[in-house]
Amino acid sequence: MISTLKRDLRAYGAIVATVPKMFMAYSIWVWMSWFVQIIAVVILVAFWRAVFSNTATVGGLDLDTTINYLLLGMIFRAGQNTDVLYEIGEMMRDGRIGITLLRPLDMQATYYVINLANMGLNTLLSIPIALFAWLAYGLSLPNDPLVWLAFLVALLLGNAVMFCFDWIIGCVGFYSTEIWGLSVLRYGFGLFFSGALIPLDMMPDWLRTIASVLPFSQALYLPVSILAGINPVSAMPRIWLIQLGYLVVFLVASRLVFGRALRVVTVQGG
Amino acid sequence: MIEAVNLTKVYHIPDKDPGVRGAVKALFRPRHTSKTAVKDVSFAIEPGEIVGYIGVNGAGKSTTIKMLTGILVPTGGQVRVLGRDPHRERVANARDIGVVFGQRSQLWWDLALRESLTMVGRIYEVDDARFQRLISEFSETLELKELLPIPIRNMSLGQKMRAELAATLIHEPRIVYLDEPTIGLDLLVKERIRAFIKRINQEKGTTVVLTTHDLGDIEELCRRVLIIDNGVLIYDGSLETIKQRFGKYREITFETAADLNGLDVPTGADVLEKGGRTLSLRFDRTQTSASRVSASIMSQIEVIDLSLKEPDLSMVVKQIYQGGLKETA
Numbered sequence: 022m023i024s025t026l027k028r029d030l031r032a033y034g035a036i037v038a039t040v041p042k043m044f045m046a047y048s049i050w051v052w053m054s055w056f057v058q059i060i061a062v063v064i065l066v067a068f069w070r071a072v073f074s075n076t077a078t079v080g081g082l083d084l085d086t087t088i089n090y091l092l093l094g095m096i097f098r099a100g101q102n103t104d105v106l107y108e109i110g111e112m113m114r115d116g117r118i119g120i121t122l123l124r125p126l127d128m129q130a131t132y133y134v135i136n137l138a139n140m141g142l143n144t145l146l147s148i149p150i151a152l153f154a155w156l157a158y159g160l161s162l163p164n165d166p167l168v169w170l171a172f173l174v175a176l177l178l179g180n181a182v183m184f185c186f187d188w189i190i191g192c193v194g195f196y197s198t199e200i201w202g203l204s205v206l207r208y209g210f211g212l213f214f215s216g217a218l219i220p221l222d223m224m225p226d227w228l229r230t231i232a233s234v235l236p237f238s239q240a241l242y243l244p245v246s247i248l249a250g251i252n253p254v255s256a257m258p259r260i261w262l263i264q265l266g267y268l269v270v271f272l273v274a275s276r277l278v279f280g281r282a283l284r285v286v287t288v289q290g291g
Numbered sequence: 292m293i294e295a296v297n298l299t300k301v302y303h304i305p306d307k308d309p310g311v312r313g314a315v316k317a318l319f320r321p322r323h324t325s326k327t328a329v330k331d332v333s334f335a336i337e338p339g340e341i342v343g344y345i346g347v348n349g350a351g352k353s354t355t356i357k358m359l360t361g362i363l364v365p366t367g368g369q370v371r372v373l374g375r376d377p378h379r380e381r382v383a384n385a386r387d388i389g390v391v392f393g394q395r396s397q398l399w400w401d402l403a404l405r406e407s408l409t410m411v412g413r414i415y416e417v418d419d420a421r422f423q424r425l426i427s428e429f430s431e432t433l434e435l436k437e438l439l440p441i442p443i444r445n446m447s448l449g450q451k452m453r454a455e456l457a458a459t460l461i462h463e464p465r466i467v468y469l470d471e472p473t474i475g476l477d478l479l480v481k482e483r484i485r486a487f488i489k490r491i492n493q494e495k496g497t498t499v500v501l502t503t504h505d506l507g508d509i510e511e512l513c514r515r516v517l518i519i520d521n522g523v524l525i526y527d528g529s530l531e532t533i534k535q536r537f538g539k540y541r542e543i544t545f546e547t548a549a550d551l552n553g554l555d556v557p558t559g560a561d562v563l564e565k566g567g568r569t570l571s572l573r574f575d576r577t578q579t580s581a582s583r584v585s586a587s588i589m590s591q592i593e594v595i596d597l598s599l600k601e602p603d604l605s606m607v608v609k610q611i612y613q614g615g616l617k618e619t620a
Binding site: 026034035036038039042043046047065116117118119120122123124125126127238283284285286287 | 302325355357361362363364376381383385386388390392395396397399401402406409410414415416442608
């Protein structure tokens with residue numbers, strides 16, 4: 022058992038190691054990504070300052086808390102965007118799925134570790150953005166290690182939920198070989214219902230209820246709201262339990278759907 | 292080692308009318324047609340064999356290979372590879388096989404070859420000492436040394452194929468499927484790759500299933516061939532047997548001074564090609580002779596030039612693709 026685990030760690034570790042290497046292959050990507058994100062930060066702050074120009078609070082949140090929450094959401098947004106849909110769509114279209122399935126690895130586990138590596142890498146690459154937000158707009162981060170720990174657990178659980186959710190949608194591609202439309206819908210819904218555009222607290226009750234039932238907020242609003250001080254650490258056990266519930270349901274469903282989808286896979290091209 | 296019994300694969304292909312109207316119609320009322328890519332194919336391959344699997348484009352070669360590797364599920368029939376169902380036990384099967392798709396890369400486009408091979412080695416759990424030994428072996432046999440620091444995206448087609456072969460064999464698989472490994476390569480690279488395949492088969496006893504359109508690959512490497520046509524296996528036997536069986540036919544081509552109108556084909560000959568002022572005939576040398584066939588043609592029309600082609604594998608296969616096996620059955 023331990024030797025199997027060591028063997029798997031080595032194999033999946035090798036997969037993880039490709040992520041930064043591939044990303045750094047074109048240094049212009051990194052510079053462009055920083056440039057675009059800094060522009061986005063400037064626009065975001067200007068927009069919310071305009072929204073708050075005639076009011077002190079919206080949905081119980083003041084300007085500083087809102088901006089702090091949204092900046093943190095930008096820095097840690099990678100947890101919510103798993104890229105799995107895009108990857109599966111591409112693989113189905115160009116037939117690379119055949120090569121992926123030929124590796125002696127569980128495909129879902131492989132893409133989960135790639136997703137984790139992407140999340141870590143994107144978060145690391147957000148450090149200059151965080152520095153800019155701190156210098157320009159006074160981004161505030163908590164000092165309490167317990168808050169960071171609570172955030173990290175919620176982020177990992179939420180990301181795992183979103184990964185399984187995206188995996189289920191991605192499996193539709195095994196039947197249709199085309200999931201571009203679905204992925205646009207998924208990312209649109211994700212942007213709005215995850216709390217990346219506006220904090221869920223600002224939504225009317227009925228919309229907030231929908232947003233809290235949908236899985237999108239699990240990997241962004243829930244963890245980031247802890248960091249931004251919107252949710253206290255004392256609320257965490259309840260939040261983790263909810264996240265675990267979502268994770269169990271989506272994990273089981275994703276394994277079942279994937280198992281069936283593999284039976285209908287078509288490898289495009291000769 | 293590999294056993295296929297009544298292997299069948301049916302694809303459901305979207306059937307769209309042409310144009311924007313067809314695309315819109317397919318959106319609301321999608322239609323599908325069924326295409327049988329492989330039908331009731333049965334064969335068994337023993338350890339250490341090199342088997343050529345040949346057929347025209349769309350005959351079902353790649354579909355069969357994909358079912359043998361476990362990435363496609365057969366619609367009917369059974370396949371066992373090393374005693375396993377390759378689809379149900381995909382991961383275990385993947386550890387024992389290696390696959391080269393000539394038109395698709397398993398390497399990481401942006402990584403240097405050395406890094407790509409290291410990744411593959413780790414994925415397949417090749418220990419460090421064995422990995423180093425194989426790298427130095429491949430560096431010599433596939434002349435990889437100068438390629439190791441180069442990213443795959445900067446390699447030529449021939450260099451990429453050598454790199455693919457190294458990546459496929461770095462875990463010393465017991466079975467290797469090579470799907471058109473020499474496609475688009477120049478003669479020198481082809482020869483190097485053929486020599487390499489022959490060597491790993493002889494030295495390590497690796498079983499090789501080779502699909503190719505290049506009959507040079509087949510002649511150089513395979514004693515046994517499987518021929519598939521329209522999804523149906525039409526021949527499974529030794530290369531020598533079909534060469535002998537079809538070797539009695541010869542081809543003769545005439546270039547004439549005038550257009551070929553109303554020409555009588557000599558007894559014992561069949562028309563292979565007829566157009567403008569060129570006529571190609573095939574004749575059975577046990578029934579007639581080149582001199583008789585050419586005399587008959589020359590008596591009817593002025594011949595400027597003629598050429599006689601001795602039977603080679605390409606002729607044999609051409610005859611088989613044109614239904615030769617059905618005719619002689």
